[in-house]
Amino acid sequence: MSTSWVFLVSLAWVYGDTKMRISQDQLSSTRRQDRTVHIRCKLSGVLLEKTVVHWYQQKEGKPLRRILYGSAKNYKQDRPNPRLEADDKHDGIFYLIINNVAKLDEATYYCACWD
Numbered sequence: 773m774s775t776s777w778v779f780l781v782s783l784a785w786v787y788g789d790t791k792m793r794i795s796q797d798q799l800s801s802t803r804r805q806d807r808t809v810h811i812r813c814k815l816s817g818v819l820l821e822k823t824v825v826h827w828y829q830q831k832e833g834k835p836l837r838r839i840l841y842g843s844a845k846n847y848k849q850d851r852p853n854p855r856l857e858a859d860d861k862h863d864g865i866f867y868l869i870i871n872n873v874a875k876l877d878e879a880t881y882y883c884a885c886w887d
Contacts, residue, residue, distance in 0.1 A: 791817040794883060803873045811868040813883035820864055827858065827868045828882040836882070840868065 793816045803809045815823060826841040840849050840858050847858040857869040870877055 792885065793817050794885060805874055806872050809870045809873055809877075811870070811881050811883075813866045813868075815864045815866065815885060818885065820860075820862070823885055825858070825860070825866045826884045828884060829879045830882070831879045 795814045795816075797812065797814075801809050801811065811827075813825065815825070820843075822843070824841060824843045827839050828836050829839045830836045838850050839853070840847055840856055842848050842858065843860065849856060855871045855874075857871065859867045859869060866883060868881060868883070
């Protein structure tokens with residue numbers, strides 16, 4: 773039985789206030805299918821309780837597509853997908869969580885925020 777792997781890339785971008793910072797320490801993840809991946813994004817220089825984080829997906833040769841956005845455990849999806857979740861921590865760390873990773877999840881993922 774062969775094992776399938778899924779390769780994901782994550783990047784961050786910020787627009788607006790130059791004091792705002794977004795960083796990601798792990799720029800790529802490879803997971804076996806049916807596993808869970810947590811894509812981390814750290815924000816600083818903003819009021820976290822008022823910050824809206826947007827998560828985008830870009831598949832090779834396709835346009836950028838927002839898949840999730842929100843803050844303070846109140847996230848919305850542009851197209852409902854029960855395998856996607858988001859989580860945030862009080863220290864400015866936000867996560868995009870993809871459960872049961874599948875081959876169709878291979879893409880570049882961006883976290884973004886602006887004021």
